[in-house]
Amino acid sequence: MRPNTLGFAIQSSVFEVKDEQPALVGIVAAKMKTAYQLEAGKHLFMVVGESADFMSADLEADKTYYALVTPRMGLWKARFSLKAVHENELGSSKVNEWLDSCSWVETNEASNRWAEKNRKSTKSLHDKYYVKWMGKAAADRPHLAPQDGR
Numbered sequence: 040m041r042p043n044t045l046g047f048a049i050q051s052s053v054f055e056v057k058d059e060q061p062a063l064v065g066i067v068a069a070k071m072k073t074a075y076q077l078e079a080g081k082h083l084f085m086v087v088g089e090s091a092d093f094m095s096a097d098l099e100a101d102k103t104y105y106a107l108v109t110p111r112m113g114l115w116k117a118r119f120s121l122k123a124v125h126e127n128e129l130g131s132s133k134v135n136e137w138l139d140s141c142s143w144v145e146t147n148e149a150s151n152r153w154a155e156k157n158r159k160s161t162k163s164l165h166d167k168y169y170v171k172w173m174g175k176a177a178a179d180r181p182h183l184a185p186q187d188g189r
Contacts, residue, residue, distance in 0.1 A: 040072035041108040042137040049088060049117040051108045052154070054161065056083040056093075056169075061161050063154040065146050067108050072141035086119040087161055091168035094121035094181040102188025105134065106181075123183040130189075 041051060050068045054061035055077065064084070065073035079100040085093050086108055098104060105124035110117045128134050154161070172180060 040105065040137055040141045041067045041069055041110070042140050043069065043107075043110055049110070051110070051117075051119040052087045052157075052161070053108065053121075054085045054087065054154075054165075056085050056165065059165070059169075061085055061087075061158075061165050063146060063151060065144060066150045066153070067144065069110075070141055071144045072138070073144050073146070084121055085165060085169075086121050087164055088117045088119040090118045091161075091164040092118075092120040093169060093172045094123060094183065096123075096183035097185055098183065099185045099188055102185075104183050104188045105129075105138075106183065107137070121181050123181045123187060125184075126186045129187075 050066050052066050053064040053073070055064055055075070056062075064075045067073055077098070079098050082096045082098060083093060084096065084106070085091050088110070094106060096104065107122040107124065109120045109122050111120070124134060
C-alpha cells in the first residue's frame with residue numbers, strides 16, 4: 040500500500056523478482072493498495088521509480104502480510120522504497136488508518152502492457168540497484184519475517 044501522497048503524480052511499480060526476472064505485482068499510485076497472492080516461502084520484491092529498491096520476504100501459508108511503498112524525491116522524479124509492516128505494528132491505529140485510506144487497484148491489461156513495454160529498463164534497474172541493495176548490511180535491508188503475517 041502507498042498511503043503517502045508525496046510524489047503523487049508518479050506511480051510506483053512493484054515487482055516480484057523470480058530468477059532475477061521482475062514480474063509485475065502492480066502499479067501503485069498514491070493512496071492506493073494492491074493484493075498479491077503467492078506461495079509460502081522466500082520471495083524478493085522490487086519497487087521502481089527513478090531507481091529501484093528491494094524487500095525480501097519469508098512468508099508462511101495462509102497469512103496476510105503488509106508492506107508500504109514509501110516515496111522520496113529523486114533527482115528527476117520520485118524514488119521509492121519498500122517498508123515491511125512488522126508484527127508489532129499489525130492492528131495499530133496507524134496501520135488501520137493506512138489500510139482505510141487507500142483504495143484498491145488491480146493489475147490489468149494496460150498495466151501488463153506497460154510492464155512488457157518497459158521490461159528492458161526494469162531489468163536494467165534491477166541489475167544496477169540489486170547489487171547496491173545487497174551491499175547493505177542485512178539489518179538495513181527491509182524484510183518481512185514469517186511472524187509478520189496474521
